[in-house]
Amino acid sequence: MLKVQLNCYYLCYIMFRLFLLMLLVAQLVVGAFAAEDLYKPAYSRALHGVYLLHNPDDEITHYYLVVHAGEADMSGPHGLSHFLEHLAMFSAAHKDRGESTIKVDENAFAYKTATVFFAADKENEGPDVVLGRLANVFEPIHLDRQFMREERRIVEREFQHHQQRYPYSHHSDAVFSRLLDGQSVGRSVLGTQESIRQLSIDDALHAHQKFYRPDNASLYVWGDVNYSTINKLVKKHFSIKEEKGDRHQRERLALGDKRHQDEARSEDIFRDRVMIKKLVPFPAQYSWAQKMVLRDHLHDLLTSNGRSGLRQPLQFDAFWVADLEIELDFITQNVLALEIFAAPDFDVELEQLATEIETQLSNLATAGVSRASFYDLKNDTEFFYADLQNTPGDLHEYVFKSLLLGVEPVNGRDINKAAKGLTHLDYDAVMQAIAAPSDIAIRFLRATP
Amino acid sequence: MKYLRQLPFILIFTFLSGCIAVNADLPEIKSVTTDKGHDVYYIPLETETVTIHAAFKNDYIFTEGANPVVPHIGLQLIQQAGAGDIEPATLLSEFEDLGADAQLHARPDAIHGKLVADVADIEAAAKLANQVLTDSTLDERWFRRVAGNLVEKAGLDRNHSGVLGWSAMRKLSFDPMVARFWSASFADTQAVELDQVKDWYQQSFNAGDAIIVLSGPKDMASGLRAVDILLDQLDQKQPRAVTVEQEPFVPVAKTILIENSAANDALVLLFDHVKGEARRREFETYFTAYELGATSESRLHRKLRDELRAAYEVFTQFADFDRQVRLLAMGGQVSPDQAVAALRLASETYDNYREQGMDQSGFDQVKKVYVDHFEDILNEDSLPPNLVLEALLEGHEVEFVNSLLPTVRGMNLMTHNEFSAAHLSPSDQLLRIIVAPDIDAIELDVDCRVKQPEQLAECV
Structure with a gap:
């Protein structure tokens, strides 16, 4: 009887092992199929998300630790998230005045809605070392105060460096801030010289304590990745050591149709220019994958030299603008920012130019996206989207953009499916949204002779 | 006997090494003459894309009365203005429609050009590029627009420490015309006139002085035809005699x-x-x-x-x-x-x-x-x-x-x-x-x- 019972236990044990083995095989099969696409393991309890993008052609593995807190989550003088990013990176790398002991190319970037800590393992230090260092971002900052004050001066150097390279950037920040009308997304990541000098070390440490926590961050690894190794190392390095309460929730962006207009005179600039920034609520019916495809295509249309863009009516058919820059991109998951920066052509007044730009935007919406333009775009990008799941370099752009905005990244197959399903009516709908009345800020920049 | 046992491994290793050595060979560079007599270098690849690189020898900055900023403005102008009976907007959108990439940039001794398109479109792209090089409209309003943009850039550069530092280095140690070419100062940029650009255009892109290297499919026919189309009539361009001798570079230690x-x-x-x-x-x-x-x-x-x-x-x-x-x-x-x-x-x-x-x-x-x-x-x-x-x-x-x-x-x-x-x-x-x-x-x-x-x- 005992023997039978033992045999039964043994059989159960064997079946359980077989079941585990089947699970493992299933995971390997799924992994193999997913190997060329974005892979989202379901096992991370500590981190908000873990994403793996297999790129067998890349000898170097890239690691991105995305903390879902940026300048929009800070308070006080602008530029705090950037200062904090500097402190957290130095502290995590245990690199104050000394030499780094390992050869990992590390860097960090602050954005409005996220802060990214990046490492490229060029010398094959291995994921254990790299993830261990990245995980240090969540440890308390252990730099001495003098070092942190010096680092604030270096942040000021970075600001000055940026100013020299992009002389219009502080105007751009000011217009954006005005457009957002006091909302946190309008805060400037870089700040100003004055705001940087006012940054408090204690505020930075407090923000670190509040926002830098594994459950408010995602890990994204891109390269020739060993899935099971990453799985183990995530468990090893990322755990919640301290209960910090619920994750921080950012306020939803409030939109309207306010119109801001101002004027600035500057000795820094050489000729008059107009800067227009507009918030565009994305029509609600679209998925994130559809939104990303529509954004890409409408950006191409608006900036193209063809009939569907703004250049034809403003620059080629007529002499309104001498120089025209157009950008269309997400500032949150549901809101696009359209930015136009233009120098008028000869004998054109700034006010006339601003009016003409708005008129031409409206005309584009009225005319709609032509069938020809739509099918051209579809045909030109069909292969790109169809192959996205096998092209990690291209898919990476979408994954990274999603993580910066705190949106769940979408795999290549779903983006392809979204691209296939869109019709020219969808393009018209978004073009109409771009031209429809919504919050807009216009600055007339006048050069001081 | 001991070594005989290792023979299979040695043979395999030798075979694999041979494969690696063969694989490491670069594509052949063929010296070819086109139907119209242009000598070019052709790199056959497993590709459907043709990439043509050209260097047109250009000594303009060493000719009488040259303003060394003219090539910078001239190249932007011919890429934006129309050509022949093609309107500016049409020219750009036709390149776009062909999926072609066309670029031009100047160096003190040559103008460099690059034209890339699928093999099916390279001849059409070369025809457009040829019109840009032979028959640009050099329109007055487009000139003012392009020059205005570059004057704005040069104006902003006056406040840029990097520009000031590098310009000083060039001024101290380069030939004066070469220094002015690279620095593109506000004064030089503002002084450029359309007639100077027209004069530069007349003497630039001479086919006789051009060096052409292209890569493309192993069937070279389309690529070579595209070169002939690209260089058509460019032998009529007349480079002017050099009148200014380039001063040697003298390094300054200060x-x-x-x-x-x-x-x-x-x-x-x-x-x-x-x-x-x-x-x-x-x-x-x-x-x-x-x-x-x-x-x-x-x-x-x-x-x-x-x-x-x-x-x-x-x-x-x-x-x-x-x-x-x-x-x-x-x-x-x-x-x-x-x-x-x-x-x-x-x-x-x-x-x-x-x-x-x-x-x-x-x-x-x-x-x-x-x-x-x-x-x-x-x-x-x-x-x-x-x-x-x-x-x-x-x-x-x-x-x-x-x-x-x-x-x-x-x-x-x-x-x-x-x-x-x-x-x-x-x-x-x-x-x-x-x-x-x-x-x-x-x-x-x-x-x-x-x-x-x-x-x-x-x-x-």
Whole structure:
């Protein structure tokens, strides 16, 4: 009887092992199929998300630790998230005045809605070392105060460096801030010289304590990745050591149709220019994958030299603008920012130019996206989207953009499916949204002779 | 007997090595004459894309009455204005419709062009490009627009410390016309007239002086026809005689302060002239530039950023201006009150590198970067035509490109360190420049202080 019972236990044990083995095989099969696409393991309890993008052609593995807190989550003088990013990176790398002991190319970037800590393992230090260092971002900052004050001066150097390279950037920040009308997304990541000098070390440490926590961050690894190794190392390095309460929730962006207009005179600039920034609520019916495809295509249309863009009516058919820059991109998951920066052509007044730009935007919406333009775009990008799941370099752009905005990244197959399903009516709908009345800020920049 | 057992492994290894050696061969570069008699170099690849690189010899800046900014404005103008009976907007959108990429840029001795399109579209793209080169409308309003944009850029550059520092270096050591060509000053840009551009256009893009290198499918027919279409009628262009002899480059070893009251920060710059043996071994200088300043672990970065805590970032660069002038440039933007200390520390760091050289692990790391780079771009599937073009312009045979990867692979620590000690100038023989908002506040023993641009002439 005992023997039978033992045999039964043994059989159960064997079946359980077989079941585990089947699970493992299933995971390997799924992994193999997913190997060329974005892979989202379901096992991370500590981190908000873990994403793996297999790129067998890349000898170097890239690691991105995305903390879902940026300048929009800070308070006080602008530029705090950037200062904090500097402190957290130095502290995590245990690199104050000394030499780094390992050869990992590390860097960090602050954005409005996220802060990214990046490492490229060029010398094959291995994921254990790299993830261990990245995980240090969540440890308390252990730099001495003098070092942190010096680092604030270096942040000021970075600001000055940026100013020299992009002389219009502080105007751009000011217009954006005005457009957002006091909302946190309008805060400037870089700040100003004055705001940087006012940054408090204690505020930075407090923000670190509040926002830098594994459950408010995602890990994204891109390269020739060993899935099971990453799985183990995530468990090893990322755990919640301290209960910090619920994750921080950012306020939803409030939109309207306010119109801001101002004027600035500057000795820094050489000729008059107009800067227009507009918030565009994305029509609600679209998925994130559809939104990303529509954004890409409408950006191409608006900036193209063809009939569907703004250049034809403003620059080629007529002499309104001498120089025209157009950008269309997400500032949150549901809101696009359209930015136009233009120098008028000869004998054109700034006010006339601003009016003409708005008129031409409206005309584009009225005319709609032509069938020809739509099918051209579809045909030109069909292969790109169809192959996205096998092209990690291209898919990476979408994954990274999603993580910066705190949106769940979408795999290549779903983006392809979204691209296939869109019709020219969808393009018209978004073009109409771009031209429809919504919050807009216009600055007339006048050069001081 | 013992060795006989290993024979199969040796045979397999030999076979695999043979495969690797064959695979490592670069694509053949064929010397071909087109139907219309143009001599070109063709690189056949497994591709459906044709890439044509052309260098049109151009001595315009050394001709009578030349304004050296004219080529910059002229090239932008012909790429934006119409050509023949094609309207400007149509020209650009036709290139777009073909999915073709067309680019032109000027260097002091040649105008470089690149045309890329699918093999099915390359002839149509070449026809459009040919109209740009032979029959641009050079429209007055488009000229004013293009010139206005460049005047705006030159106006903004007057406040840019980097532009001021590099312009000063060029003014002190380059041929005057070459210096003005690269600096594109506000005064020169503002002075350009449409007639000068028309004159330049008449004497530019002569087919007789052109060097053409293209890559494309193994069936060369379309690519070669595209070259004939591209160069059609360009033999009628008339280059004018050179009237100004180019002055030799004279390296200047001085320490100079330049005032830029528009800046808040100071910029520290150091320049070494790559000359003599160093010109024949330029990879050694690339290695030096990488080790000194390419990454956040580089020597200058560690010294100026991590130790002195003065700079956000540093740079080093192998600056390749023309056939005569090559420089190792280094520097960083620092707080004005740390400029003197930063210059001193950068000079010491550079001298230390020159005297002590690299260690083996540092050398191996830099070498790997360059070997990886060349393996990436030079293999059995890839040989960029512009590398061949540059080799020809340097006076080499086309086979020179085959030696690039073996040259880098063959470099070693001992010869590199010997090279650094022998061929890098000591820091007191460099041209050292600080651009700062208030140079009176800087206490430093210098050769000259420049508060107004014209005072730079006194530094020579």
